[in-house]
Amino acid sequence: MEFLLVVFIPFITTLILTPLVMRLALRWGFKDDPQTHHHPAILHRKALPRAGGLPIYIALVVSILIFCPLEKHLIGLILGATIIVIDGLLDDKYNLHPLLRFISQFVAAGIIVLSGVGITYITNPFGGLIRLDVVNITLNFFGEHHLLLLADLFALFWIVWTMNLVNWSSGVDGQMPGFVIIAAGTLALLALPFTTYDASQWTVIKICLMVVGATLAFLIFNWHP
Numbered sequence: 436m437e438f439l440l441v442v443f444i445p446f447i448t449t450l451i452l453t454p455l456v457m458r459l460a461l462r463w464g465f466k467d468d469p470q471t472h473h474h475p476a477i478l479h480r481k482a483l484p485r486a487g488g489l490p491i492y493i494a495l496v497v498s499i500l501i502f503c504p505l506e507k508h509l510i511g512l513i514l515g516a517t518i519i520v521i522d523g524l525l526d527d528k529y530n531l532h533p534l535l536r537f538i539s540q541f542v543a544a545g546i547i548v549l550s551g552v553g554i555t556y557i558t559n560p561f562g563g564l565i566r567l568d569v570v571n572i573t574l575n576f577f578g579e580h581h582l583l584l585l586a587d588l589f590a591l592f593w594i595v596w597t598m599n600l601v602n603w604s605s606g607v608d609g610q611m612p613g614f615v616i617i618a619a620g621t622l623a624l625l626a627l628p629f630t631t632y633d634a635s636q637w638t639v640i641k642i643c644l645m646v647v648g649a650t651l652a653f654l655i656f657n658w659h660p
Contacts, residue, residue, distance in 0.1 A: 445494040463528075487653065508552055545591060
């Protein structure tokens with residue numbers, strides 16, 4: 436029952452908020468107007484609202500606060516997501532320089548990594564694992580901290596890469612939400628076997644399902660035409 440609610444709450448929240456955000460976006464100038472924004476990727480002929488990430492962000496934060504115990508990793512995730520949403524809103528309004536957006540992405544990813552999120556190993560396609568936690572640097576700054584150099588750097592660049600990958604997939608109606616739904620659902624399934632010895636994977640699964648629910652609702656409004 437809980438997992439149904441984990442999908443339903445972000446779904447209904449996004450479903451309610453998206454029309455409101457769309458109206459406010461057009462009123463406040465958060466729009467993609469082909470008359471003023473000339474780009475070969477623009478196929479529509481009338482102004483369309485932007486700021487589509489805002490209702491999804493709100494739905495996910497609300498759902499995380501309801502269903503997940505708040506600890507440092509989730510705080511880092513929420514802070515990083517907040518930076519990205521603010522950056523996205525500013526870009527929707529003012530068309531920020533790509534370099535500024537790139538810097539903000541690294542700042543957001545850095546906060547997430549500093550909160551303790553890392554990639555300690557990856558699967559070797561030829562068998563076994565490739566360990567990324569072999570370089571361990573101990574820092575004494577308001578307590579002892581361990582910096583897993585390779586794991587943290589890999590996570591940093593991987594997060595930035597996936598953010599841009601999702602952003603690049605948003606050129607066609609329904610493409611980005613569909614891509615995200617499939618990816619989040621797949622990650623939830625992949626995390627399931629690890630729950631037998633790592634209870635934190637249930638939080639990963641919940642967040643993935645929240646993303647599925649929120650993005651499914653957004654897909655309703657992102658469908659052609």
